[in-house]
Amino acid sequence: MAILNRRARAEYFIDDEIEAGLILKGTEVKSLRAGKANIQDAFAAPKEGGLWLLNCYIAEYSGGNRENHEPMRPRQLLLHKREINKLLGKTKTKGVTLIPLKLYFNQRGLAKILLG
Numbered sequence: 001m002a003i004l005n006r007r008a009r010a011e012y013f014i015d016d017e018i019e020a021g022l023i024l025k026g027t028e029v030k031s032l033r034a035g036k037a038n039i040q041d042a043f044a045a046p047k048e049g050g051l052w053l054l055n056c057y058i059a060e061y062s063g064g065n066r067e068n069h070e071p072m073r074p075r076q077l078l079l080h081k082r083e084i085n086k087l088l089g090k091t092k093t094k095g096v097t098l099i100p101l102k103l104y105f106n107q108r109g110l111a112k113i114l115l116g
Contacts, residue, residue, distance in 0.1 A: 002104035003037045012099060014116040018087065021078030022053065022111045025069045027061035032111060034061075037103060044077060044098035044115055046088055051077040053100065053113065077113070087115075 008014070024032070031037065036059035044051050053075045060068045079087075090096055102114040 002102055003032070003035065003039055005039045005042075005099065005101050007040060008099050008101050008116060012097075012116065014101070015096075016090075016116070017101065018079075018083065018115050020051070020083075020113050020115060022113055023076045023078065024111055025067075027067070027069050028058050028075075029111065030061045030063070031059050032103070033105070039100045039103055039113075042100050044087075044100070046084075046091075047074070051079060051084055051087065051098070053077055056100070056103075077115075 038057040042053060042056040044053055046052075055072065056075060057071055058069070060071055087098060091098060098115050100113050101116045104112055104114075106112050
């Protein structure tokens with residue numbers, strides 16, 4: 001199950017694409033597998049020396065308990081340091097931003113996000 005950002009390709013010029021991993025909680029993974037997420041208004045920004053995914057909505061898991069996650073919490077992206085530095089250098093240019101194009105699970109079952 002892949003969550004797509006259909007508006008991104010229409011509203012933005014995609015110069016480059018890069019795949020990144022995500023740090024998620026257990027209930028977030030279950031909600032993603034059910035397809036209950038929205039990345040339309042999401043973007044990636046630098047924070048605490050790394051890249052973070054902001055404004056990404058992942059619905060609370062219906063079978064969750066008190067340990068359920070917050071739907072709009074910031075999520076850290078997993079990238080190599082040189083990839084982070086390359087992306088941060090590009091975003092310092094006026095009018096350039098990092099937007100998610102696709103949120104999916106790879107062959108090994110790991111959650112990945114494709115940034116443009």
